[in-house]
Structure formats: structure tokens, C-alpha cells
Amino acid sequence: MSEAKKESKQGKIRAQSEAKILAAAQEEFILQGYRGATVQSIADRAGLPKANILYYFKNKENIYHAVLEQTLDMWDEGIGDIDAADGPKVAIEKFIASKVRMSFKHPSASKIYAMEIIQGAQHLKEFARTYLRKWVRDKAALFQTWIDNGEMAEVDPYNLIFLIWSTTQHYADFETQILTVMNRADYEQEDEEQVTQFLTDFILRGCGLK
Amino acid sequence: MSEAKKESKQGKIRAQSEAKILAAAQEEFILQGYRGATVQSIADRAGLPKANILYYFKNKENIYHAVLEQTLDMWDEGIGDIDAADGPKVAIEKFIASKVRMSFKHPSASKIYAMEIIQGAQHLKEFARTYLRKWVRDKAALFQTWIDNGEMAEVDPYNLIFLIWSTTQHYADFETQILTVMNRADYEQEDEEQVTQFLTDFILRGCGLK
DNA sequence: ATAGAGATTAACCAAATAGTCAAAAAAACT
DNA sequence: AGTTTTTTTGACTATTTGGTTAATCTCTAT
Numbered sequence: 001m002s003e004a005k006k007e008s009k010q011g012k013i014r015a016q017s018e019a020k021i022l023a024a025a026q027e028e029f030i031l032q033g034y035r036g037a038t039v040q041s042i043a044d045r046a047g048l049p050k051a052n053i054l055y056y057f058k059n060k061e062n063i064y065h066a067v068l069e070q071t072l073d074m075w076d077e078g079i080g081d082i083d084a085a086d087g088p089k090v091a092i093e094k095f096i097a098s099k100v101r102m103s104f105k106h107p108s109a110s111k112i113y114a115m116e117i118i119q120g121a122q123h124l125k126e127f128a129r130t131y132l133r134k135w136v137r138d139k140a141a142l143f144q145t146w147i148d149n150g151e152m153a154e155v156d157p158y159n160l161i162f163l164i165w166s167t168t169q170h171y172a173d174f175e176t177q178i179l180t181v182m183n184r185a186d187y188e189q190e191d192e193e194q195v196t197q198f199l200t201d202f203i204l205r206g207c208g209l210k
Numbered sequence: 211m212s213e214a215k216k217e218s219k220q221g222k223i224r225a226q227s228e229a230k231i232l233a234a235a236q237e238e239f240i241l242q243g244y245r246g247a248t249v250q251s252i253a254d255r256a257g258l259p260k261a262n263i264l265y266y267f268k269n270k271e272n273i274y275h276a277v278l279e280q281t282l283d284m285w286d287e288g289i290g291d292i293d294a295a296d297g298p299k300v301a302i303e304k305f306i307a308s309k310v311r312m313s314f315k316h317p318s319a320s321k322i323y324a325m326e327i328i329q330g331a332q333h334l335k336e337f338a339r340t341y342l343r344k345w346v347r348d349k350a351a352l353f354q355t356w357i358d359n360g361e362m363a364e365v366d367p368y369n370l371i372f373l374i375w376s377t378t379q380h381y382a383d384f385e386t387q388i389l390t391v392m393n394r395a396d397y398e399q400e401d402e403e404q405v406t407q408f409l410t411d412f413i414l415r416g417c418g419l420k
Numbered sequence: 421a422t423a424g425a426g427a428t429t430a431a432c433c434a435a436a437t438a439g440t441c442a443a444a445a446a447a448a449c450t
Numbered sequence: 451a452g453t454t455t456t457t458t459t460g461a462c463t464a465t466t467t468g469g470t471t472a473a474t475c476t477c478t479a480t
Contacts, residue, residue: 033243111328118321121386128390136391159408166380176331180338198369206412
């Protein structure tokens with residue numbers, strides 16, 4: 001009876017506030033780092049008084065954890081599973097496309113993730129050790145099968161996965177640098193398509209699939 | 211008479227202390243971010259009292275600037291200039307090799323740089339707008355020449371440069387993730403060679419040069 | 421030896437910041 | 451309408467931290 005409370009009415013204000021806070025916090029954590037992002041600055045960006053922030057999240061670290069969790073959920077959705085049934089060509093095409101889409105649609109998530117890893121993955125060690133390691137192992141094995149079957153060139157599957165990750169995420173993480181170098185203010189809609197096209201062509205060729 | 215002081219004896223202690231401080235600061239800035247790295251923590255890591263740090267660098271921001279400058283100098287050396295006379299194959303080989311070497315020899319420099327860019331390049335805007343933009347434009351033009359001459363496949367030169375940057379730097383910036391996923395404690399010597407080999411093969415193939 | 425420049429360091433301070441609290445306002449429920 | 455629960459918010463506090471100061475020490479040159 002009282003179990004569903006969280007989802008019914010009471011949850012609405014809470015959910016709204018939490019979302020506003022998390023969005024503000026994500027930006028502040030990117031721009032200022034964990035320590036540099038003050039609860040006050042998050043409050044200001046969210047347009048709420050500081051004490052209200054601490055009412056929804058017990059403390060600053062909880063905010064950060066929530067932001068990270070949100071980021072991992074997004075990673076999970078956006079990863080674009082590699083499907084064995086597709087065969088190497090289509091599988092790689094799909095994988096690249098969904099990773100590029102993630103980078104252009106949610107650059108902030110990618111940036112938070114990147115910062116966390118660069119700083120030593122203090123909060124993601126567990127995620128990397130379990131979930132991620134298994135994911136990479138599985139997909140690498142799949143690539144290896146295709147290689148053994150002569151369906152693609154002999155490329156080290158692990159390094160191939162790293163290559164796809166790095167190239168696709170680069171457009172999110174290094175957004176600022178790319179835009180500055182290209183003398184542009186923002187990405188345009190066609191940029192995503194153009195990048196997808198470039199990476200797909202290039203990587204398929206690298207895999208001997210084109 | 212007193213002009214050469216800095217280089218003679220008195221400069222020795224100063225140079226030594228500054229180097230120790232910069233090394234400590236670099237690590238702290240990576241691990242904790244700018245705001246999270248306290249002068250005290252830098253002092254502890256350098257094995258010096260806090261007041262001594264502030265004696266050599268007027269304030270915390272000066273320390274950070276010095277670390278960044280050091281990083282850019284290293285970038286400058288390690289960039290491995292692309293030589294037009296080499297032709298595309300050798301030029302790309304050389305470029306990849308020197309970037310990979312940088313990533314394995316000086317991962318911290320790469321990490322500092324990456325964080326700065328992710329955080330909006332507050333302190334590197336000028337560098338990117340002038341030096342970097344020109345560098346990329348020049349090299350892109352060179353690639354274009356080779357393409358027009360039919361010496362390599364038609365790949366967008368800008369995206370090619372970004373691809374080489376992202377893939378090579380990934381081994382420095384995401385060191386923690388790669389090691390965790392591969393279930394390893396440290397890079398071995400042969401890793402650098404193996405990665406160089408992989409990337410060279412793959413990218414040359416992508417450029418239609420193999 | 422000794423004067424003077426540079427180096428070291430403990431003690432101190434003002435500002436910033438995470439987190440608490442209590443009281444009031446708003447919403448939800450009966 | 452009244453009661454309870456949730457939300458909002460200003461005021462307060464303990465702690466951390468960047469930076470200063472002044473006193474001492476060390477080194478070098480004459």
C-alpha cells in the first residue's frame with residue numbers, strides 16, 4: 001500500500017528536483033572537478049538554495065555517486081551491443097554508430113567518465129574489474145571467432161576495441177579542442193553523420209572488411 | 211657578474227626543488243584535480259614543508275601554470291613532426307611511433323593535458339587557437355596533397371589526425387582502465403612495441419597504404 | 421671571519437566551504 | 451478542516467586551506 005509511494009505523487013517533486021540537481025552537478029563536476037564544484041555552485045546552477053540540495057542528497061559525495069551512476073546507466077544503454085548474428089561488418093557498423101551517437105548526444109556523460117578514469121578510477125574500479133572486463137573479454141572472443149573463420153583481417157581484438165572506444169569518445173571528451181581547432185562554435189547535425197561515415201569507412205578498411 | 215648566478219651554484223638548489231615540486235604537483239593535480247590538490251598535499255608528496263613550496267612558487271595557480279607549461283614543452287618535443295619529404299607511409303609511421311612513445315613514457319603529461327581540455331581548456335584556449343590550429347591545418351594540407359597525388363586513399367585529413375591522436379593518447383589517459391580490463395598491474399616494455407605495431411598496421415591499412 | 425643573499429620552517433590568519441538545525445511553508449492525506 | 455508528511459530556507463558552525471610573516475639557518479664571496 002505504502003510501497004508505491006515513491007512512484008506516485010510524492011515522487012514527482014523529488015524526481016524533478018533531483019534531476020535538476022544532477023544536471024547542474026554534472027556540469028559543475030566537469031568544469032571544476034569534484035573538489036572544485038562547491039555545493040553552493042551546484043545550487044546556483046540548479047537555481048535552488050544550498051540547503052535544499054543537501055536535503056535531497058545527504059552530502060556532496062552522494063551527489064557525485066548519483067552523477068556517476070547516471071553516467072554508467074547511460075553507458076550501458078548507449079553501448080550498442082555487438083550482436084554475434086550480425087557478422088563482423090554490420091556489428092562493427094552498428095557499434096561505431098551507437099558510440100558516435102552517444103558522444104554527440106551526451107558529451108557530458110563521456111567527460112565525467114573520462115575524468116574519473118584519468119584520475120585513477122577511484123569510484124569505477126569495481127565496475128571496470130567486473131562488468132567492463134567481462135564485456136571486453138566476450139566481445140574480443142567474438143572478434144577472434146570471426147578472425148579464425150576468415151571473416152575479417154587478423155587484428156588484435158583488444159586493441160581494436162580500444163581503438164573504437166578512443167576514436168568515438170574523442171569527439172565528446174575533446175569537443176573543446178576539436179571545435180577550437182576547426183574554428184567552430186558548436187557541432188552541427190551533419191557532423192555526427194560525417195564522423196560516423198569517416199570512422200566506419202576507416203575502421204572497416206582497417207579490419208579488411210571493405 | 212651577478213647575471214650568471216641563476217645558472218651557477220645558487221640555481222642548483224632552486225632548480226632541484228622546483229623540479230621536485232613540479233613532479234609532485236603534477237601527480238596531485240591528476241589524482242585530485244586543481245582544486246582538490248592542496249598545497250599541503252603537494253608539499254607532502256615532494257617531502258618539503260608547505261611554506262617552502264610557496265617560497266618557490268608564489269601561489270597555487272603559479273604551480274599549475276608551471277606544470278602546464280612543462281606539459282606543453284613535452285608535447286612540443288614529442289609531437290614527432292610530420293615530414294613532407296618522407297611521403298605518407300613513413301610520415302605516418304614516424305608520427306604514430308612518437309605519439310605512442312610519448313603515451314608510454316610520459317602518461318602523466320598526457321593526462322594533465324586531457325583533463326585540461328575536458329574541463330573546457332580554460333588555460334589552453336590560446337594554445338589551441340593559435341599554435342595547435344595552425345599545426346593541424348598545415349598537416350591536414352600535407353595529407354591532402356598526398357591524397358590529390360594519389361599517394362594515399364581519400365580520407366578526411368582532419369579526422370585522420372584526430373584518429374591518430376585519440377588512439378595513441380588513449381593508452382596514456384585510460385591507462386587505468388586498460389590495465390584493469392587486461393587484469394594487469396603495469397605496462398610491460400613490449401606493450402609499447404605491440405601497440406605501435408597494431409596501430410601502424412591498422413592505420414596504414416585504413417589509409418590504403420598497406 | 422663576516423656580510424649578505426638565499427633557503428627553511430613554525431606559527432598564524434582570513435576566507436571559503438561542507439554540513440547542521442530549527443522553524444516555517446506547502447502539499448498530501450483523512 | 452485538521453493532521454501529518456514533505457519541502458524550503460536562512461542562519462550558524464567546525465574545519466580546511468591558501469597564503470603571510472618573521473625568525474632562523476645555510477651558503478657563498480670577499
